[in-house]
Amino acid sequence: MYFGKRYKLFYAILAIVCSGLFSFFSVSAAAASYKLGLVEWLPWGTAYIAENKGFWKEQGLDIQIKQFQNYETENLSAFENGHTDFMLSMLGNTLEMINRNPDKTIIFENNWSHGGDFFILSKALHSLAAVKGKRIAVYSKSAPIGFFATKVLASANLTINDVKLIEIANTKHLNKAFKAGKFAAIISYDPDASNVIKEGSGKLLFTSADFPGVIPEGISVQKKHLQKNPEDVQKFLRGWLRAIQWQANPANRDEYFKILKQTMFKNTSYSQKELEAFHSGGKFHTDLESIQQNNTLALETYIKELLVFLKQTGRKIHSSNASDYFQTDMALQEAKLLFSVAAE
Incomplete structure (x- = not known):
């Protein structure tokens, strides 16, 4: 009688455990x-x-x-x-x-x-107009960044054809090249963009907050x-x-x-x-x-x-x-x- 109850309890617990495992694996599989x-x-x-x-x-x-x-x-x-x-x-x-x-x-x-995307001018230049004919490094040459660049350049009566965009996809590498003086300006995004400002490698002229949407x-x-x-x-x-x-x-x-x-x-x-x-x-x-x-x-x-x-x-x-x-x-x-x- 005692062993019978014990085995009944054992099988009841086993059934519950198996049921739970089945449900877990069923949900996972699904x-x-x-x-x-x-x-x-x-x-x-x-x-x-x-x-x-x-x-x-x-x-x-x-x-x-x-x-x-x-x-x-x-x-x-x-x-x-x-x-x-x-x-x-x-x-x-x-x-x-x-x-x-x-x-x-x-x-x-x-x-x-x-404000997460920055247009940063080289500390060697005094105005945005000075980028004409020069190279600007961007983390992407794709349409949305090119569109942002046109908005920025237009403020100095420049067009995208007045500069040459160079793509450096890795923003840390972009920072390094800019710090070495290889570009007149860069377009980058946080957190690496803020590091450029902190290091004094360039001066912030515009962010995406200046052109809502x-x-x-x-x-x-x-x-x-x-x-x-x-x-x-x-x-x-x-x-x-x-x-x-x-x-x-x-x-x-x-x-x-x-x-x-x-x-x-x-x-x-x-x-x-x-x-x-x-x-x-x-x-x-x-x-x-x-x-x-x-x-x-x-x-x-x-x-x-x-x-x-x-x-x-x-x-x-x-x-x-x-x-x-x-x-x-x-x-x-x-x-x-x-x-x-x-x-x-």
Whole structure:
């Protein structure tokens, strides 16, 4: 009788354990896995918040974050060649890719550069006009940076044809070349751009904050996922927006930076003050009104302007219709549900 009860208890416990293991492996096996590409740039650290707080896991998604060293040669290249499924980037880069092959699309404008991109003049020069006929080093010669450069140069009645842009994708290498006096000016981004100013290698003339909305940034996806697994794309956006909402809460600021120090910035020693400065370098869309505005008319206007710029510089255009480059309906649908509930 005693042994019978003991064996019954043993089998009952075994059944519970097996059931739990079965459920665990079933959920794990069912989790859809995708790769997300990005580089070290604080406004894109939201990816680590979504991962760390379990917002994607709750949706049954396994998102593998691939943090690259070089923006153009690694992050953009990986997405264009299909090695990553989602990408965080300047949206003008996705536009260029779509013009080469329309198998990708923009699904969310997350923020725009708001002082994070710097135009720095050599300390040997006294004015912007002095760069005429000289070389300017940029971390990317792609459309969004070229567009920013035209805005800066226009303030001195110069055009992009008055200078020669030289690309150095790795911003640390760019800094080194600039410090050696090889360029009249550079266009770089934080955190490495701020280091140039601290070292006294150059003087800051303009940032992206001087031209609001000139460099919108956000999320793009391979179109095949929208066609085959639209629910997963929607879940991805749901998790992302939950992370945006969480990090926008001032009560979470310390934990927010702590997570970023352990993930995106794990090989650095940035102070809280420096992270605050990096955070202010991006204009985040954190309420329903700004999300709706920037993912409809504002995004369409930017695309139209950039298409004009691309045509002027002799680039190939896939379509002159701005709506062919973005599909933000899913993000807007999720934002309405999430942010309207939060406001009630």
